[in-house]
Amino acid sequence: xxxSRIKLELSRVVxxxxxxxxxxxxxxxxxxxxxxxxxxxxSHLGTVPHLTQDTLHTLKNIPAVTQVTLSSVAEHQEVxxxxxxxxxxxxxxxxxxxxxxxxxxxxxxxxxxxxNKTVSVWGSGGRIELTVAKFMAIQxxxxxxxxxxxxxxxxxxxNTSRKRLRKSVDRTLAHLDECLTIxxxxxxxxxxEVFGVVEGGDILEERARSARETAKxxxxxxxxxxFQTGSMDQTLRTQLIKAIAKxxxxxxxxxxxxxxxxxxxxxxxxxxxxxxxxFFPFQVTERGCALSFSFDISLDPERAxxxxxxxxxxxxxxxxxxxxxxxxxxxxxxxxEINLKDKRYHDDFRPLVEGCGCYCCVNHQRxxxxxxxxxxxxxxxVLLMIHNTAHYIGFFSTLREALANDKLDLLKxx
Amino acid sequence: xxxxxxxxxxxxxxxxxLRIVAECPVTKARACDLILPHSAVSTPVFMPVGTQGTLxxxxxxxxxxxxxxxxxxxTYHLGxxxxxxxxxxxxxxxxxxxxxxxxxxxxxxxxxxxxxELSEVNEEGVKFKSPYDGKEILLSPEKSISIxxxxxxxxxxxxDDVVSSTVTGPRVEEAMHRSIRWLDRCIAANKNPDKQxxxxxxxxxxxxxxxxxxxxxxxQRNVPGFAIGGLSGGEEKDDFWRMVTLSTDHLPREKPxxxxxxxxxxxxxVCVALGCDMFDCVxxxxxxxxxxxxVPWGSLQVKHKQYAKDFQPIDPDCPCPTCKRHSxxxxxxxxKSDTSAMHHITIHNIAYQLTLMRSVRQxxxxxxxxxxxxxxxxxxxxxxxxxxxxxxxALASVNVTLE
Numbered sequence: 001x002x003x004s005r006i007k008l009e010l011s012r013v014v015x016x017x018x019x020x021x022x023x024x025x026x027x028x029x030x031x032x033x034x035x036x037x038x039x040x041x042x043s044h045l046g047t048v049p050h051l052t053q054d055t056l057h058t059l060k061n062i063p064a065v066t067q068v069t070l071s072s073v074a075e076h077q078e079v080x081x082x083x084x085x086x087x088x089x090x091x092x093x094x095x096x097x098x099x100x101x102x103x104x105x106x107x108x109x110x111x112x113x114x115x116n117k118t119v120s121v122w123g124s125g126g127r128i129e130l131t132v133a134k135f136m137a138i139q140x141x142x143x144x145x146x147x148x149x150x151x152x153x154x155x156x157x158x159n160t161s162r163k164r165l166r167k168s169v170d171r172t173l174a175h176l177d178e179c180l181t182i183x184x185x186x187x188x189x190x191x192x193e194v195f196g197v198v199e200g201g202d203i204l205e206e207r208a209r210s211a212r213e214t215a216k217x218x219x220x221x222x223x224x225x226x227f228q229t230g231s232m233d234q235t236l237r238t239q240l241i242k243a244i245a246k247x248x249x250x251x252x253x254x255x256x257x258x259x260x261x262x263x264x265x266x267x268x269x270x271x272x273x274x275x276x277x278x279f280f281p282f283q284v285t286e287r288g289c290a291l292s293f294s295f296d297i298s299l300d301p302e303r304a305x306x307x308x309x310x311x312x313x314x315x316x317x318x319x320x321x322x323x324x325x326x327x328x329x330x331x332x333x334x335x336x337e338i339n340l341k342d343k344r345y346h347d348d349f350r351p352l353v354e355g356c357g358c359y360c361c362v363n364h365q366r367x368x369x370x371x372x373x374x375x376x377x378x379x380x381x382v383l384l385m386i387h388n389t390a391h392y393i394g395f396f397s398t399l400r401e402a403l404a405n406d407k408l409d410l411l412k413x414x
Numbered sequence: 415x416x417x418x419x420x421x422x423x424x425x426x427x428x429x430x431x432l433r434i435v436a437e438c439p440v441t442k443a444r445a446c447d448l449i450l451p452h453s454a455v456s457t458p459v460f461m462p463v464g465t466q467g468t469l470x471x472x473x474x475x476x477x478x479x480x481x482x483x484x485x486x487x488x489t490y491h492l493g494x495x496x497x498x499x500x501x502x503x504x505x506x507x508x509x510x511x512x513x514x515x516x517x518x519x520x521x522x523x524x525x526x527x528x529x530x531e532l533s534e535v536n537e538e539g540v541k542f543k544s545p546y547d548g549k550e551i552l553l554s555p556e557k558s559i560s561i562x563x564x565x566x567x568x569x570x571x572x573x574d575d576v577v578s579s580t581v582t583g584p585r586v587e588e589a590m591h592r593s594i595r596w597l598d599r600c601i602a603a604n605k606n607p608d609k610q611x612x613x614x615x616x617x618x619x620x621x622x623x624x625x626x627x628x629x630x631x632x633x634q635r636n637v638p639g640f641a642i643g644g645l646s647g648g649e650e651k652d653d654f655w656r657m658v659t660l661s662t663d664h665l666p667r668e669k670p671x672x673x674x675x676x677x678x679x680x681x682x683x684v685c686v687a688l689g690c691d692m693f694d695c696v697x698x699x700x701x702x703x704x705x706x707x708x709v710p711w712g713s714l715q716v717k718h719k720q721y722a723k724d725f726q727p728i729d730p731d732c733p734c735p736t737c738k739r740h741s742x743x744x745x746x747x748x749x750k751s752d753t754s755a756m757h758h759i760t761i762h763n764i765a766y767q768l769t770l771m772r773s774v775r776q777x778x779x780x781x782x783x784x785x786x787x788x789x790x791x792x793x794x795x796x797x798x799x800x801x802x803x804x805x806x807x808a809l810a811s812v813n814v815t816l817e
Contacts, residue, residue, distance in 0.1 A: 044748075044751040044754075045747060045748055045750075045751040045752065047748060047751070047754050049754065050753055052735065052736075052757055052761065053739060054475075054476055054735055055473060058475075072751050076747050078723075079722055079743055079747065082723050083743070090743070091744055092744060124750035124751065346496060346500065347500055347503060349503070349504060359473070359475070363473075363475075363512050365504070367496070367504060370496075371466075371496045371510075372468060374495060375466045375495055377470065378757070381471075381753060382757070
């Protein structure tokens with residue numbers, strides 16, 4: 001494969017681990033770029049959930065890369081084949097880079113369906129089994145700008161055996177080699193980039209081996225799989241990611257799958273991650289909540305903190321979990337958000353977040369959002385998705401700024 | 415001596431002005447500028463329905479972008495949740511939903527028919543059992559107007575005694591007379607006659623004599639506009655159009671005529687010809703959520719398999735945001751993945767309705783409305799023998815013959 005057009009230009013590396021930079025050369029014509037650490041734009045079949053192009057474009061600084069999942073696209077293979085123009089055109093996406101992942105980070109996959117030669121994704125009509133050949137055939141109809149290679153990532157349960165984890169590493173490498181062979185011989189995929197996938201569960205040696213071996217292949221970057229929120233605690237995650245990072249080249253990006261909570265994002269950036277999937281705002285929206293955490297780096301260089309809104313911390317009274325997320329449950333509310341269904345908001349005429357310039361905060365109030373949620377109105381999802389995405393984008397922007405100005409260690413939860 | 419209601423309406427300036435821009439010399443159609451407190455409205459006009467203070471899934475900016483100048487909110491629903499006090503605190507329904515153009519609120523009367531298991535009617539008002547907490551509430555003319563005053567809508571509807579159009583017998587006459595008495599109570603109860611327009615609603619079911627009696631009485635009240643109610647509820651179309659045309663024959667020329675609950679394209683075109691100016695209906699927005707897209711030749715069920723590989727837009731001639739960017743095939747696929755599929759169709763259907771009315775208006779202004787009707791019908795039906803006979807009859811009654 002010719003040298004990858006994707007180039008990661010690092011402007012800073014903090015303490016040998018956290019990286020700040022720009023991912024350049026994205027897209028078929030190489031003209032797009034994405035600042036790192038950054039997040040991708042999460043989508044269902046190319047559409048940001050709840051939003052049409054008009055509502056999406058009320059947002060500023062939309063990430064240049066849209067993530068599309070095989071779980072939403074695979075069942076439309078025949079349609080795309082007949083369409084011939086590639087997924088971007090099919091979805092009416094004009095000015096974005098499309099990255100195709102295997103799974104949807106917001107939808108859990110039932111375990112037990114991978115084999116030596118296949119993995120499965122779940123579409124609207126049920127399970128679709130993929131061999132590498134079928135996987136690559138679908139990629140040819142999608143024509144993404146970049147995709148992750150097929151991987152055996154069914155290792156996120158904490159009591160998975162070492163034998164099983166070793167197998168997932170081996171299978172994933174085999175899938176990668178097969179993908180690359182087909183890729184290199186395919187006209188349709190010329191100019192498309194491939195990311196290798198690092199597996200290995202919670203076993204350090206397997207993680208290191210997976211990273212080392214994957215790095216030997218001509219891939220443009222690396223996906224780190226099996227670290228989903230709820231699969232392990234952050235300490236272990238950090239330890240494993242650092243071990244992986246040691247085996248990976250400095251100048252290729254690392255995309256961490258399945259992690260989106262702001263505190264975990266922070267910790268993983270410190271461990272050496274560059275890119276995150278942008279599904280967290282969607283999850284918050286689906287539970288009728290609005291992101292409200294402050295990520296203000298105060299001008300006081302000594303006491304800048306990532307603090308919770310004061311009046312929101314007394315949510316303990318409602319029996320809501322405060323900060324901790326129970327194992328494996330990504331749907332639980334976090335301390336980064338407010339639950340607008342709560343009665344206290346019914347006459348709260350403030351915007352969701354003071355000073356947030358998003359369409360929702362400029363035009364609407366908490367009381368209205370509360371009403372929309374109580375009456376099950378569709379507009380609630382639209383407005384919350386706009387706000388939550390804007391807030392999350394703002395968080396990453398501040399994260400990069402903190403890295404640039406050595407304030408990362410101050411941008412932490414109290 | 416003039417009644418309190420009559421004196422009230424004589425003393426204050428009306429927050430509504432109707433300027434008749436053109437009248438069709440063949441039919442009874444008019445094109446008007448309806449000047450309301452928040453903006454002018456070009457008629458004939460179709461008003462989308464945003465029952466609970468929102469147009470399902472569409473932002474106010476999107477609605478504005480489609481050219482909507484007036485939409486509906488519902489007193490019964492909003493009176494229950496979030497309640498008139500909260501909305502008043504939020505600067506009325508305009509402030510609460512942040513809609514800067516006009517709002518029309520229905521009185522809650524229709525829910526008496528649509529939610530009839532929950533209601534009981536007497537001279538006082540309608541007793542409802544709230545579906546949310548089982549509490550009993552009495553919606554009287556005074557209460558309905560009070561809620562609508564809090565909502566601050568530009569046009570308020572009287573509370574009428576609504577009877578299903580399929581009911582016959584003495585109940586219909588009782589309801590007609592009661593609606594007149596309730597109209598007077600509504601007029602007396604209106605705290606904001608200088609800012610909010612109270613429309614009367616002509617009742618009388620499908621009985622010409624009752625309708626005429628109602629018209630005679632209600633047109634004596636000095637209200638800024640009249641609605642034709644009690645129709646569009648499942649009655650025979652042959653009866654429907656006759657009641658509509660009877661009503662417009664006896665309504666004052668210089669006041670707007672609002673035909674409630676009408677929204678199918680054919681019905682709109684015919685009823686404009688019969689002299690109606692304003693219409694509302696949940697149909698276009700509701701059917702959108704089921705994947706049904708409205709087009710000049712009928713409708714398209716986007717969720718059906720036949721569109722899975724159809725790469726044209728819903729309507730190649732439609733300039734709406736949905737048709738400019740997306741194909742039937744993509745929308746078909748999107749229905750399996752995300753709720754935004756519904757929003758795309760909703761936007762298209764609203765655009766279709768508003769565009770239709772704009773074209774109707776322009777043809778009246780240009781003096782070619784009968785030709786417009788003919789070509790509209792040709793597009794909508796595969797052949798003349800498929801034209802609905804009621805529509806043919808109704809149009810013939812206003813001098814339009816279809817081939």
